[in-house]
Amino acid sequence: MVRGLEDRIFNAVIYLILGIVGIVCVFPLLYVLAVSVTPYGEVLKNGGYIIIPKxxxxxxxxQLFSGNEIVKAFGITVFITVVGTLVNMFLTTLMAYPLSRKNLPGRNFFLFLxxxxxxxxxxxxxTYLVVRDTGLxxxxxxxxxxNAVGAFxxxxxxxxxxxxxxxLFDSAxxxxxxEFRILFQIVMPLSLPVLLTVGLFYAVGHWNEFFQAVMYITDTELYPLQVVIRNILMQSTNPEQMLEEYVPTTTLQMAAVIVASLPIIVVYPFIQKHFTKGVMIGSIKG
Known part of the structure; x- marks a missing residue:
C-alpha cells in the first residue's frame, strides 16, 4: 500500500504525540527510582531533582526493610492480594456463569440488582455498621x-x-x-483472557488497598502496605537534625513508593496480551 505525504505527516504527528505522552508517564517513575538509589548528598547537591544518578x-x-513495620505491612498486603483475589474470582465466577444462562429463572431480576x-x-x-456487627x-x-464481588x-x-x-453446553x-463440571472443565479453560483480566482488576485493587484499611482497621499491626507508605510520606522531618550517613526521609519515601509499585509493574507484562482481549470480548453483548 502506497502512502501519500499526508498519511506520513499524520503518522509522524501521532507518533510525536504518543512519544510525548509516554515521556510524561515515564518521567515521574524514573524520577522516583533515581532519587531512591541516590545518596543524600547528591540529592541535596542537585536540588532534589535527579533523573540519572551519578x-x-x-x-x-x-533501611526500609530493616524495620518490622514495612515487612509486616508487605506481608499483610500480599495476603489480602492473594487470598482476596482467589475469593473474588471464585465468587464472581460462580455468580457470572448462571447469570450468563438465559434460561435461569429470575435472571433479569438478579441482573437488575x-x-x-x-x-x-x-x-x-x-456499610461500616454491617462490617462492625459481623465482627470483621x-x-x-x-x-x-x-468487596468480595465487584459488579463491573x-x-x-x-x-x-x-x-x-x-x-458446547448442549454437547456436554x-x-x-x-453444570459444575461444565463450568470448571469447559467454560473456565475457554475463558482464560477474561479470567486473567478480571483477576488483574481485583489484584490491583487489593494491592492498592487503602480506604477500607483506614475505615475498618485501627490495629497498626494489620495496616497494609499502602497505609504504611502513606504514613511514611506524611512524616514531617527536620533536615538540620539529619546526618549525611543516614538515609534522609526523601530517599526513604521514594524507595517506599517503588516497593509499593514494583510488584504490579512486574506482573502486568506477563498478562498484557490477555488483557485487551479479555476486556474487548467481555464487553460485547452476545
Missing part, C-alpha cells in the same frame, strides 16, 4: 469480604460467558455433564 546506593531500601449496585450504594456509615473490624477479612467485573465475565457457543449435557 552514584548508586541501596541504603534507602536496606447487580446493575443497581453500580448506580447506588448503601453509604459509608451503613480489626481483621484482615474486613479488607476482603465487603461480574458483568464483564458474564458477557464473556454469553459469547461461548451454546453447542448430552454426555451427562452437570
Amino acid at each position: 552514584s548508586f546506593t541501596l541504603e534507602a531500601y536496606h 447487580v446493575v443497581f449496585t453500580l448506580l447506588f450504594s448503601g453509604g459509608i456509615i451503613p 473490624v480489626d481483621t484482615v477479612w474486613a479488607m476482603i469480604i465487603p 467485573n461480574l458483568l464483564i465475565m458474564k458477557s464473556f460467558f454469553e459469547n461461548i457457543p451454546n453447542e 449435557r448430552i454426555d451427562g455433564a452437570k
Whole structure:
C-alpha cells in the first residue's frame, strides 16, 4: 500500500504525540527510582531533582526493610492480594456463569440488582455498621469480604460467558455433564483472557488497598502496605537534625513508593496480551 505525504505527516504527528505522552508517564517513575538509589548528598547537591544518578546506593531500601513495620505491612498486603483475589474470582465466577444462562429463572431480576449496585450504594456509615456487627473490624477479612464481588467485573465475565457457543453446553449435557463440571472443565479453560483480566482488576485493587484499611482497621499491626507508605510520606522531618550517613526521609519515601509499585509493574507484562482481549470480548453483548 502506497502512502501519500499526508498519511506520513499524520503518522509522524501521532507518533510525536504518543512519544510525548509516554515521556510524561515515564518521567515521574524514573524520577522516583533515581532519587531512591541516590545518596543524600547528591540529592541535596542537585536540588532534589535527579533523573540519572551519578552514584548508586541501596541504603534507602536496606533501611526500609530493616524495620518490622514495612515487612509486616508487605506481608499483610500480599495476603489480602492473594487470598482476596482467589475469593473474588471464585465468587464472581460462580455468580457470572448462571447469570450468563438465559434460561435461569429470575435472571433479569438478579441482573437488575447487580446493575443497581453500580448506580447506588448503601453509604459509608451503613456499610461500616454491617462490617462492625459481623465482627470483621480489626481483621484482615474486613479488607476482603465487603468487596468480595465487584459488579463491573461480574458483568464483564458474564458477557464473556454469553459469547461461548451454546453447542458446547448442549454437547456436554448430552454426555451427562452437570453444570459444575461444565463450568470448571469447559467454560473456565475457554475463558482464560477474561479470567486473567478480571483477576488483574481485583489484584490491583487489593494491592492498592487503602480506604477500607483506614475505615475498618485501627490495629497498626494489620495496616497494609499502602497505609504504611502513606504514613511514611506524611512524616514531617527536620533536615538540620539529619546526618549525611543516614538515609534522609526523601530517599526513604521514594524507595517506599517503588516497593509499593514494583510488584504490579512486574506482573502486568506477563498478562498484557490477555488483557485487551479479555476486556474487548467481555464487553460485547452476545
